[in-house]
Amino acid sequence: MNIAMLLEMAAEGDPERIVVGSHDGGITAAELLERARRAATFFEKTGAEVVGYFGVNSDVLPVALFGAALAGMPFSPINYRAPDEQLKGIVARVAGGMMVADDDEVERLGACGATHVITKGELAAAVAEPVSAEHPFVDPEEIAILLFTSGTTSEPKAAVLRHRHLVSYIIGSVEFLGCAPDEAQLICVPPYHIAGMAAILSSLYAGRRIIYLPQFDAAEWVHTAAAEHVTHAMVVPTMLGRILGAIEESGTELPRLRHLSYGGGRMPLELVERTLRDMPGVDLVNAYGLTETSSTIAMLTPDDHREAFASEDPAVRARLGSVGRPLPTLEVEVRGEDDSVLGPGEKGEIWVRGEQVAGEYVGNTVLTPDGWFRTRDAGWFDEDGFLFVEGRLDDVIVRGAENISPGEVEDVLMAHPAVAEAAVIGIPDTEWGEAVAAVVVLHPGLQATEAELQQWVRERLRSTKMPCVVEFRDELPYSPTGKLLRRVLREELSEANPAGGA
């Protein structure tokens, strides 16, 4: 079991199927395998130990990924948006590696310490020449992908995904060549996001053609989706609203689009409902997963979405805000502070165990001896086994003896008609240790005061969960992959309110 085998199977099962690029002129499964083999030979000759990828999405990306896999070298897509300081640290940690980079990044990589850089064009040229070389079957225990996690709170960690984790995930969740012949997936998440990596493997194994958007841009997304007859796409929360806006603005119709999955952060409920209303023919999937788990571990299916959306029962309706149920191949539990398994409705930490779960960083396995991975995400199951994720445990606000989930307060704030986005964070407080603070973006043209929103929360939750400060902003800070940068807000508000507000 290794990820190169997935490509070999795709090339065996339907060699002439176009798997990457335009329906007119894209490359076939057989061609992708041939190019990957040549890339493997090329990588082997360099004597490098790791293949890094530093750049935006492109058709060269799957060639480099599978080339590295065939050569038995870890593939490490690196965040090209990382500031120089961070990049230097990352480059030092993949020393002995070679980088495949965008033309305009070569200089910067060199300045940050990379010694062996080639451009995508150079790799593409290298794989244009036929070579004959045998590549031994790579051991499933070898590292397939090294991903530096976003490090929103600390130094990035290098997450290790071995071949067996990724292959288990794919063969356990994707039907081989199971998709309809016209299916095409638009990939707009960056290569350094786990979803960007998993999308290559799952699309290829399903037989779904991959179309790349170099970088996300809503207008470009809509244009490409129409031009390339895109049927499937995965988006992070910040993208979806912009896409809906761009569709409305351009008047573009996307009659072929029939499947949108979203994940990577909390999607505002309002946006999910709007999508269900505006695109009734599109199947929605909410996917919850982590880098350390080889992507998705739970999903809210299209049927779940429709059932919840149509339901009058508040408990069923609430599932629109859940991440659905765990994949059947996995065990997921919610556990308390003493590690005991909690029942429905009880909040705790989400734990997961299964073949796709890596739970490993370079030099450090964090699985428990019996194979469980602690996600550090707070959550709970409802009576029917739907999982609700409330955010990172590190973000939980500890006010006196009470633990307050930012997500719970954010949901209430966002239910206010004037509120478009809300972020709730803990700020230092002399009396309570931490106090609840909120940063809110209002819908254009609508008004709400601090006192009004405080009252709104107090009426719906306990008074201890009422934000002592509500700040209004034009926008919230997000990472390019849609993660709310709470740390930034925490720093700004802590400075502005040195003693808290309680």
Place this chain on the structure above:
Amino acid sequence: MRLKSQADACEVVVVKAPADPVDLRCGGHPLVATTEEAGAQSVEAGFDGGTQLGKRYADEELGLELLCSKAGEGSLSVGETVLEIKGAKPLPASD
């Protein structure tokens, strides 16, 4: 671990290996490692149902699961017991 048939083109990858060794066959003849020399056997009657590329073949009780990476005309079996395709409800695409 990769295994190949001696009776047809079938190749499998071991996804889950049972605790104890089992008598794994294809087309009625023992599977061998892909690196080994294969004999030229023919598919036996009763073991000629064929394998399909990309399907998983399993025996839950034994804790055995194979993924077919090349198809052939023979059936996979443990001893005389033909292995069934592991049926799994396909999941919607999530990434």
